Amino acid sequence: MNPYDSGTATLSAEEREKLILEHLPQVRLIARRIHERLPGSVNLEDLISTGILGLISAIDRYRPDQGVKLKTYAEYKIRGAILDSLRGLDWAPRQQRRRSKQIEQAVAVLEQRLKRAPTEEEIAAELGLSLEEYQEWLSDIRGLNLGSLDASAGDEGGRDLLRFVAGSEEDWPSRQLERKELHRLLKTAISRMPYMERTV
Template identity: 40%
Template sequence: MYTPKGTLDRDAQLRQYAPLVHRIAHLMIARLPASVELDDLIQVGMIGLAEALARYEPSMGVQFETFASQRIRGAMLDELREADWLSRGSRKLQKDIEGAIHRLEQRLQRPPRESEIAEELGMTLAQYHEALSRLRGTQLVYLEDLGNKGEDEEGFLDRYLPEDRDADPERLLADQRMRAALVEAIAKLPEREQYVMSMYYEHDMNLKEIAAVLGVTESRVSQLHSQAVARLRAKLREH
């Protein structure tokens, strides 16, 4: 992609790789609170793409898309780190839902239904669904978070969108144990929630794509995702 003068056409390259930015933004948005706008992520991601185009050299030994994906995601995370978009109220609501699920599982010896969780929380079913929608993304399971007791002592992104920490052998071993527990916990989710988790995490499908498969709205998929992760967090905190 060169201009008539023989120089690289940056605009054409940006257009070519813009779908990569959109893909990363759509995958990331489901992991973030509803206050985060998709368009904002895309705009920041395009800046990351432009930086990747300016800095990439074939001699680096990696494919451009791999290099660009890292720069795009990094730009999005840097922007999110500068914003204060997770309230203490949201954290409390998250913990309340996890606690309700844990208590019900202990009493019922089975996964509780949505109506039962709502009743345990003193909410109507509609209020519970609204709460799940507000918590979109704030409950995503990360192994580092599940092993951390002092949640309020570090930033949200440090727990939920962590950097690569594989260099720590002790942490890696703990992660391997937690992954085994996670696989077991996912197998015990209600069937529809298993489908959502599988399509999102194993097949990299976004909320719109999952909604089309299940025949529900994107909002409902978001609720099912939040509820599934709340169940997993409640279960995995036992490990």
């Protein structure tokens, strides 16, 4: 019996623990699905742990009077917790971090010397690279959250260095994963609709 069927949203510690245990397979399934599309450096157990926190949050915040099944709400919270944790991960191998730092330093040196924003050709020359090699570096660090490269407009001499780096937040692995998951959920929801509603 679902403890929420009693009409109260307050659970005893025993009921809460029982619900968590019942939904653990759901956490593992969601974590495994997400993990399949991630780099090998991401640990599945870490995703499961984060997913469990999302599950606990779902159980604690669930309100049966909102007309959504606990399983559906839990899936949303589990997936959300995992995707949020992925945004905070350092996706970049050491070489990518080193290259982004070298680009940042080269741009800083050139701006000091030239008293203006350098061109791609000038940055490549400063790094001892051909323009093609430099663009390969940019491609390699695409989606990397460069942090310090995003100088705020209020900083004295602040530099908008992100324009020297290809890509945008939309290219981040977590954003791509969110789009895939949204597409999958929409496809599932549409397939469950009556035929006439699907064609509208």
